[in-house]
Amino acid sequence: MSHEHAPASPVTSRPGTPLKGRIRVPGDKSISHRSMIFGLLSIGETRVQGLLEGEDVLRTAEVCRALGAVITREGPGRWRIVGVGIGGLNAPAGTLDFGNAGTGARLMMGVAGSHPITSTFDGDASLRKRPMRRILDPLVKMGVSVVSEAEGGRVPLTLRGPRETIPITYETPAASAQIKSAVLLAGLNAPGRTTVIEREATRDHTERMLRLFGAKVEVKPHGKDGRAITLQGQPDLRGTTVVVPTDPSSAAFPLVAALITPGSDVVIEAVMMNPLRIGLITTLLEMGASIERLSEREEGGETVADLRVRASRLTGVTVPAARAPAMIDEYPILAVAAAFATGTTRMQGLHELRVKESDRLAAVAAGLAAAGAEHEIDGDDLIVHGLSGKVRGGATSVATHLDHRIAMAFLIMGLASEAPMTVDDGAMIATSFPSFIPLMRELGAAIGG
Ligand SMILES: O=C(O)C1=C[C@@H](OP(=O)(O)O)[C@@H](O)[C@H](O)C1
Numbered sequence: 001m002s003h004e005h006a007p008a009s010p011v012t013s014r015p016g017t018p019l020k021g022r023i024r025v026p027g028d029k030s031i032s033h034r035s036m037i038f039g040l041l042s043i044g045e046t047r048v049q050g051l052l053e054g055e056d057v058l059r060t061a062e063v064c065r066a067l068g069a070v071i072t073r074e075g076p077g078r079w080r081i082v083g084v085g086i087g088g089l090n091a092p093a094g095t096l097d098f099g100n101a102g103t104g105a106r107l108m109m110g111v112a113g114s115h116p117i118t119s120t121f122d123g124d125a126s127l128r129k130r131p132m133r134r135i136l137d138p139l140v141k142m143g144v145s146v147v148s149e150a151e152g153g154r155v156p157l158t159l160r161g162p163r164e165t166i167p168i169t170y171e172t173p174a175a176s177a178q179i180k181s182a183v184l185l186a187g188l189n190a191p192g193r194t195t196v197i198e199r200e201a202t203r204d205h206t207e208r209m210l211r212l213f214g215a216k217v218e219v220k221p222h223g224k225d226g227r228a229i230t231l232q233g234q235p236d237l238r239g240t241t242v243v244v245p246t247d248p249s250s251a252a253f254p255l256v257a258a259l260i261t262p263g264s265d266v267v268i269e270a271v272m273m274n275p276l277r278i279g280l281i282t283t284l285l286e287m288g289a290s291i292e293r294l295s296e297r298e299e300g301g302e303t304v305a306d307l308r309v310r311a312s313r314l315t316g317v318t319v320p321a322a323r324a325p326a327m328i329d330e331y332p333i334l335a336v337a338a339a340f341a342t343g344t345t346r347m348q349g350l351h352e353l354r355v356k357e358s359d360r361l362a363a364v365a366a367g368l369a370a371a372g373a374e375h376e377i378d379g380d381d382l383i384v385h386g387l388s389g390k391v392r393g394g395a396t397s398v399a400t401h402l403d404h405r406i407a408m409a410f411l412i413m414g415l416a417s418e419a420p421m422t423v424d425d426g427a428m429i430a431t432s433f434p435s436f437i438p439l440m441r442e443l444g445a446a447i448g449g
Pocket residue numbers: 029030031103175176177178179181203328329352
């Protein structure tokens with residue numbers, strides 16, 4: 001059953017030698033999901049290089065197959081998708097099971113919901129707790145019927161698309177690339193112009209990929225930090241080649257590991273430097289981190305850089321709420337860095353963390369407490385009082401709540417704390433970063449089951 005998992009597998013990390021070497025993390029999860037979805041919605045063949053072969057993306061691939069795409073794996077990270085084109089989706093035979101993947105589920109609600117088919121969405125126990133009303137509200141305005149849903153707009157839920165989808169102008173109620181993308185993807189099958197207004201700019205991978213596949217998209221500034229994105233509906237998307245740059249949200253883990261483990265000197269190769277994704281690097285530089293951006297170049301339409309990271313004395317800072325969209329998935333690992341810093345780090349405006357794979361504010365606070373790291377939650381702010389490099393560690397079972405980023409963050413903590421750290425379940429790491437443990441071991445980290 002989709003909402004059940006194999007028995008938990010605990011993982012332990014231990015303090016050891018400095019981290020040394022060069023690694024390259026896998027492809028970006030956001031772009032990988034989207035490359036499958038755009039492949040499905042195109043006519044002809046799409047070839048993907050550097051796809052993240054994590055469980056979340058593989059679920060999206062499976063769903064694209066159920067909707068009619070022919071998808072083949074041609075080698076490591078190399079995939080071929082033959083799409084059905086906008087308007088051409090097949091009615092799926094069974095439930096669309098997204099496992100742990102919020103991005104996959106929410107974006108595909110826009111895709112399937114805007115077609116005259118009935119589709120049922122489900123996922124694991126974590127996905128079943130996450131709010132979907134934020135996607136259903138705009139889709140209903142576009143003419144989509146929500147046939148049934150679990151209490152409070154959660155999966156399992158069933159959508160039926162209208163004969164003709166209605167183009168809308170919609171202002172997103174939260175800074176969320178998933179909401180923006182669901183509406184734009186639904187707008188692809190609506191005659192006329194669909195506009196999404198966001199008060200704060202969020203990751204722009206959907207807009208970039210729309211253009212790459214041949215859609216007309218206008219992006220205008222809106223207010224102080226926002227954008228208005230307008231799409232001309234029912235374009236002919238044409239299959240193309242997608243080169244997936246590496247995932248800065250995965251690079252964040254070895255990066256912080258090198259900063260907090262004394263004597264470390266590591267290069268993380270070809271990290272995607274999309275400005276809407278690198279709020280963590282900005283923050284760590286403000287904290288005094290030694291991070292050099294080397295050999296900047298283009299890969300897959302994005303700037304990438306090799307990051308040379310050396311162990312550093314970090315100082316606490318205030319992270320403004322306005323930076324949250326550019327580092328939304330990085331707060332758990334920033335909280336770990338902050339525990340090793342000198343002074344207090346205040347991370348402001350973290351309400352969206354409560355609706356991720358777990359309530360990440362609560363999960364981070366519990367993990368910090370188990371490791372003897374001082375912290376407080378003040379409304380939507382997380383405050384960590386740094387221990388100047390001397391974190392006790394020694395937690396014997398940090399509760400990960402089916403959340404990959406909680407698992408990885410506290411395993412990184414254990415590389416530099418005084419006593420080892422054990423997380424209750426490492427299985428979910430495979431959703432976004434299946435090679436996390438082998439790559440960290442390549443750098444000399446002591447992490448094991
Ligand atoms: O659009 C995307 O690919 C993502 C958007 C973010 O979610 P929200 O849109 O809910 O902020 C992020 O947390 C998630 O990991 C990936």
